[in-house]
Amino acid sequence: MALKLYNTLARGKQEFLPLNPPYVGMYVCGPTVYGHSHLGHARSYITYDVLYRYLSYIGYKVKYVQNITDVGHLAGDRDVGEDKIQKQARLEKTDPVEIAYKYETSYFDDMDRLNVARPSISCRATGHIMEMIEHIKGLLDKQKAYVTKEGNVYFNVRSYKEYGKLSGRTLEEASEGERIEVAKDKINPEDFALWKAAEKEHLMQWPSPWGMGYPGWHIECSVMSNKYLGETLDIHGGGLENSFPHHECEIAQSEALYDKTFVRYFVHHNMLTVDGSKMGKSLGNFIILKDLFKKTDPMVLRFYILQGHYRSPLDFTDEALNASAAGFERLKNSIFSLRKTVTDDFQNSDSISEEDYPDIKRVKEDFLSAMDDDINTPIAISVLYELMKISNVELSSDDKDMNKLALINRLATLFAEEILGLKIGSVRSQSKEDELIELFIEMRNDFRKNKNFAMSDKIRDDLKGIGIILKDGSSGTTYSK
Ligand SMILES: [Zn+2]
Incomplete structure (x- = not known):
């Protein structure tokens, strides 16, 4: 196409x-x-x-x-x-x-x-x-x-x-x-x-x-x-x-x-409205980026904007932005998990072809045809989630196909970072705090596997006590701060 x-x-x-x-x-x-x-x-x-x-x-x-x-x-x-x-x-x-x-x-x-x-x-x-x-x-x-x-x-x-x-x-x-x-x-x-x-x-x-x-x-x-x-x-x-x-x-x-x-x-x-109205200084709904960035990661805003098609009007609300923040966090966590598993040896491997993996090949075609169709970024983002779903299934398998994971990592980088311009970062660039939270999530998962729910609930509640909310979903546990 x-x-x-x-x-x-x-x-x-x-x-x-x-x-x-x-x-x-x-x-x-x-x-x-x-x-x-x-x-x-x-x-x-x-x-x-x-x-x-x-x-x-x-x-x-x-x-x-x-x-x-x-x-x-x-x-x-x-x-x-x-x-x-x-x-x-x-x-x-x-x-x-x-x-x-x-x-x-x-x-x-x-x-x-x-x-x-x-x-x-x-x-x-x-x-x-x-x-x-x-x-x-x-x-x-x-x-x-x-x-x-x-x-x-x-x-x-x-x-x-x-x-x-x-x-x-x-x-x-x-x-x-x-x-x-x-x-x-x-x-x-x-x-x-x-x-x-x-x-x-x-x-x-x-x-x-x-x-x-x-x-x-x-x-x-x-x-x-x-x-x-x-x-x-x-x-x-x-x-x-x-x-x-x-x-x-x-x-x-x-x-x-x-x-x-x-x-x-x-x-x-198309235009951008705030809470259903045209943005205007006199209306008190005029949002300066520098103010917004004090409480919102600029990448969340970018993700939010790309979740709408550029030719449709886009209404900005706090609820919609929060939903995007959670969605972006989920996406990032999936990519982090992937990058933790795919070692450096595999990361640069260009010899792995999507021809060997029909499910990946189809996802790539879907992503590119969404972009070819008048830069349809909302569809492209939904295809990116599909890719991460395949990634999560592979990651949870006992017999991981590292070639497939490396290929997914390459495509996730291409789609999210190079084309959509969303900075994901590497696992290594996570802060110590994020690494510690990940550690607690892993411990909690172990407790749950061993049916020690008292301890797994305690970790969840204690983290909540300091403002870190864990969410369990089909693709694993994510968190928001
Ligand atoms: Zn001009």
């Missing part, structure tokens, strides 16, 4: 065929760096991290470009309001460059903890002002844009016939969002800013042929993706809520200049 991705442009799943295999150019809209990253960022970048890992696994050489928006994203999202970074600089009584750098560092720190691989190229909008000016000049030469006497430059959406092809919105619908504040110098209300004239007190401004100013929000993504990946990208990723106007505007800007398809596959992930 070949990889299929849901392409928003086609409104359906399509076989993924890059323009110049084995190379794949992938661009994902990066964060606007004016605050610490929140749950929504985790969902977004984990989604594309898994896509990136899977494309690499199936043999593509992926160049993954992600921007850092450090100028031009206005509070109103639609060409009005204060620049988000400048506003934060005012609140923190510092300058915008410091704000952008501070939160960019914070973003990468959070992503590292979530085991999200760094993009091949991370590019800042402020580092590409010259290229943006050149792009805008090109659009003006082709009469796709116009300069107003105020010194603003707008893209004339009526000059680009296919505007709306991504979101399916007509021009009339497109202008509805502009009802509140429309910049008065636009020809059509749905036109969008490529360049904005800056007032004197605006802290971030650059000279341009149209006077001192700063770029509009959308132009950076067209310019940087085209600069690093060429005029046609294989994949463009981002949040569904950005398909309009942001991605629609990106398409217009690039295609109007180059007369070439901008993006072959537009991949959008």
Whole structure:
């Protein structure tokens, strides 16, 4: 089976065929760096991290470009309001460059903890002002844009016939969002800013042929993706809520200049809600990753996010997160048991083939076909559990097949760590505390085997007394702290 991705442009799943295999150019809209990253960022970048890992696994050489928006994203999202970074600089009584750098560092720190691989190229909008000016000049030469006497430059959406092809919105619908504040110098209300004239007190401004100013929000993504990946990208990723106007505007800007398809596959992930509501600072349900990581292992969050399909809405609740924590613990414990048994001699043995083990072969095929089917991580995770079930049966056998266990270990590593990016760790990296708990579990099992239930219950209750809860399941005993 070949990889299929849901392409928003086609409104359906399509076989993924890059323009110049084995190379794949992938661009994902990066964060606007004016605050610490929140749950929504985790969902977004984990989604594309898994896509990136899977494309690499199936043999593509992926160049993954992600921007850092450090100028031009206005509070109103639609060409009005204060620049988000400048506003934060005012609140923190510092300058915008410091704000952008501070939160960019914070973003990468959070992503590292979530085991999200760094993009091949991370590019800042402020580092590409010259290229943006050149792009805008090109659009003006082709009469796709116009300069107003105020010194603003707008893209004339009526000059680009296919505007709306991504979101399916007509021009009339497109202008509805502009009802509140429309910049008065636009020809059509749905036109969008490529360049904005800056007032004197605006802290971030650059000279341009149209006077001192700063770029509009959308132009950076067209310019940087085209600069690093060429005029046609294989994949463009981002949040569904950005398909309009942001991605629609990106398409217009690039295609109007180059007369070439901008993006072959537009991949959008769905929104994340908290307790059924959209996350918002004013609603009191805004979850900053750094706060969450104080009580939750980042890998549990990663596991939780991957238990949902990226195109489905994901509702975050404490109960659901706790269920994921227990599930992840179970998975880790199964893998630990496996790794304890499989010795180093076997761990590197590549000569063992799944062809000799039809049950393992089938599990591998199931995992890969789940991933091929539009990166269906919830199914892939359920297949991983199946693999661990086979592992547990083999581990409890008196006559263990070490070759089979080594093969399972290799696949568990491939599925969980390399493709899904879940850091499991080795048994050796467990803390002394974990090793001691494991020791108690083994002692308790021995007592139970000998029907000494008074002692086995005492171990369970004493551990509970210090906050360690044992759970007996079909795959053995697990614990949570
Ligand atoms: Zn973008």
